[in-house]
Amino acid sequence: MSVTTPEEHIPPTRTLDVTELGAAVAGPVLTPEDADYATELAGFNAAGTPAPAVVVGATSAADVAEAVRYARANGLRVGARATGHGAAIDGRGYLMVTTARMTEIHVDPAARTARVGAGVRWRDLAPATAPHGLTGLAGSSSSVGIVGYTLGGGLSPLGRQFGYAADRVRRIELVTADGIIRTVDAGAGSDLFWALLGGRDGCGVVTAIEFELLDLSTIYGGGVFFAGDAAEQVLHMWRDWAPTLPDTAGTSVAILRLPPDPTLPPPLQGQTAVHLRFTYTGDPAVGAQLLAPMMSAGPVLLQNVDVLPTAALDAVHMDPPGPLPSVERGCAIRDLPVEAVDAVLAVAGPQVASPLAIVEIRLLGGALAAPQGVPNAVTGRAAGYTVLAIGVPAGPLGEQAGAHVAAVNGAVAPWSAGGLLNFAGQTPAAELPTLWSAAEWSRLAEIRRRHDSTGMFSRLG
Template sequence: MTTSVTAPALLRPEDAEFTAAVAPFVTTLTPRPDLVVAARSPGDVVAAVRWAGAEGRPVTVQATGHQLVSDLAGSVLISTRDLDGVRVDPVARTAVVGGGARWKQVIAASAPHGLAPVSGSSSNVGVAGFCLGGGHGPLSRAFGTGADQVRRIRVVTADGIERDVDATREPDLFAVMCGGKAGFGVVTEIEIALHPVSRLYGGGIFFPGEASPQVLHAWREWIATLPDEASSSVALLRLPPDPSLPPPLQGAFVAHLRFAYLGTAEEGAALLAPMRAVAEPVADMVDEMPFAAIDAIHADPTEPMPVWDDSATLSELPAEAVDALLAAAGPGVDTPLIIAELRQLGGAIARRPDRAHDAVAGRDAGFTLYALAPMFPPVAAIAPAATRAVVDALRPRVDGGLPNFQGLASGGRLGALWDAETLAWLTSVREQYDPAGMFRTVGLR
């Protein structure tokens, strides 16, 4: 190892800083790599990759640990979480983002310029991993996937070379990284487009759980009326008795309607009126908001926890599919699930960029289906079966999945998310840049 990677950037399991350096957001697994390189600069990444290549060691990469699907045993883990710089160019409407930065940093840097990124439902997620896996969020129906926003990637490939790739420089490598998710190198910097968005009309409406059949069936018909500037999802939530929640939601079973609209509040209220009329809400939190408050729409958890999740994309959502979801996770069902969710896709997500190949999976899907259960005793033993039951209930409509929603349940399914031609292309480019398979991937090699 060269002198650019030194303690405390170089950590072994016996070191005091090791546990904090490998700590993931999803704590179901405990990472146990042989060695951690806590990169402070792109030079540290280059040195680590060259050393691993010379030693014949496999390499894994982690920024935030939101999608940990193995314990990383036997690998050299390159942690990029400290590569978190963000530079915004308000004239070009772009942001140059370090490989370990989170969306909250990009949002904070963009907001003073009246700009916003196509980020996910939680600003705690890492930018690079989100974009490399496609990336879907409240602005995606209006502007496309996170991968569609990428203008340039700086990546250290398996030969230890740091490359700037874009649509004209090594375009195949650039294209596979915009959606192909993993196995191509270590991202040290990524440049993304920003959009002139400073506010929106959005938030969540919590309906009582017993009204969830009416809410889900109404939602299924209502979303067909929405313009691309609007997006929505609906989730069956079994909330904990958490005192930080509003009293009506503590320990409650609710149907949570999520809504985001880029037009005026008056237009948004008119669009939302049919859903507000379905049932008396427990809480209605939809209103005009600055984009910087976008986390309030989904209100995703902010603290690490052990979970088991499963997911799929759906080709369509007929009434019988809603009934099947309700039978698996609706009122009266004894289940450890925290969430069973449907998200609307379509709009700009379905519009392919002007590239020879497109690595984004699930563009033509109509919906995503997602289920999550905690891995705390005593329900940990039944959590995998509970999440699988939700996906199996809608199996006739399942047409694939999204890389960023592949949790522990994915097993070796990641490669099945692309058609045979696209997968062959991804594999060919991966083998061109990493012929020895240094960068570990799950279900792709």
């Protein structure tokens, strides 16, 4: 997570000769003068456009190694980008490795494991695991890349029962600052393995991971959309109800400001709604009983709770499937008293004119509270909830998106318990170390210095 820009990695203004690099790698090598440069860098979050000096469209770990060696020889720092869901890397004078072409998938049904390349999204893996009744710990959207999601922790709607996705990783293949391809696990290179799982950035470019799969083909779950005017009642009922759930159930609640998009169900088009999300891995009849108390929380606009194949986990959160501009920031909180809910409603409730598309409160706890496999650097273990605000920097209030996102995070600051790295969003670089304990941050920083002494690697996008 080298989020600063060391001056030694900003070369003098000059034209870089990429001829030899282009001959050494199988994928494209592009500079800002090339016609395909912008297309190669396009990602899910359209709010920020990275501007590297060189882009390498890697097709393999060997391509990544060549790119890192070139960057080292030319005094460039290195970033990586798969789906572009994360914040754009700031600064100039760096080399970007795009990994979308690295789509290797190998599923071992007997061992219940999968090995995937750095460009694989959760939606790519599902067709290979579903026929065997298996699934990975995917997040709320299958358009997200598996590697970046997992290295940042990987919070799944099923996490309260099974932990973070990082808890299930067995091996990591990466290219380190010396341009060498390495494979690390909990035994060999365990300090690097620990730092990558939850620390995500600053040690190299990950090219593939191997992780355990779950023997789980279906769940009971989905969402209930309540009228926005009922936000106060729904959020306070949810605050009382959510902590009573068993670890086999997961839930979040979100205030949504939905666009007049004709692809949305008619009851939701152009509406402010409160979206209750719910998952349960046991008997559907028991799941319905667990959910029943919330069904009277307010007027229901739409509900889609049913038995779902795990490959259709997207139906729970119904996140936007395509690219859009956004600014976001999340934090973790210890507990959720009445005052915390009121604070969120005061700055983001339906009565506020706001560019916030989503303000979510998610229940944590259960298996998320401690590593479920090998030790790792995943943050937020002590938190009871996470709060996430996502604003759209477009439209009449677009310029205020960042301020409204900050207001939500500020409102719950009195109950702060750090945060989740994948939800950090626009958190200032100077504040990121506070996501870890002092001892964890010291260990993480020391491992990064040892494996990347000159700070070559930027955080992954």
